[in-house]
Amino acid sequence: MSLFIGNISRNVDQKTIENVFNSYGPCKIEFRHRYAFVQYAKDKDGEAAKNDLNNKEFGGLKLNVEWSKKSGRFDENHSVNKSRRSNSWKQRRDSPMYRRSASLSIHSDDCPRDKILKLKLKEQKQNKQSKKDKDSKKHSKKDNHRNDDNYI
Structure with missing residues (x-):
């Protein structure tokens, strides 16, 4: 050690x-x-x-x-020529840190983080929609005025 x-x-x-x-x-x-x-x-x-x-x-x-956290830094059994990455993909695959997990929002509506995220997304959609509505009203007024000018 x-x-x-x-x-x-x-x-x-x-x-x-x-x-x-x-x-x-x-x-x-x-x-x-x-x-x-x-x-x-x-x-x-x-x-x-x-x-x-x-x-x-x-x-x-x-x-x-x-x-030290890892024992045997000078261990004779440790091969210097062995690639450090030779088994790294296996370690990552088996490690819970690197495993993908399903989104909590799919499985649970009780998670506060998911509720907040859903509210923010809903708010963003509403803001975009209200902006589109305002823009379409502006364009329709301009179009009406243009049409009025044509008749004068």
Whole structure:
């Protein structure tokens, strides 16, 4: 399991971070911009580092040290050559976030959001219709005046 190290100060160099985290046991460190991932050979070393260094002021900022959301950033079983997108369509297909769902308005009239939407659409239609009616009245008056002029 790897640790996420966040809020690393710009005043702290990579070597200093390596020295601090290596003092808890042998580890591999993957650096990013102002954060890093640390994987210890033994979980107990990672737990000790997490407990000691989380919220500890380091270079003017408090470090954020927690277990990373995805384990095994340095896992030997993880293939570097494997395409990141190879199974992405399957994951999206099965994910509730990407699944399409039927509109609530078709199935339920009880949803307040749907009621508001229906009212707004109805109001827009009425506004368009009233505008058309006004325009048609204006045109018909103009046409009547034109016809009157022809007879004069």
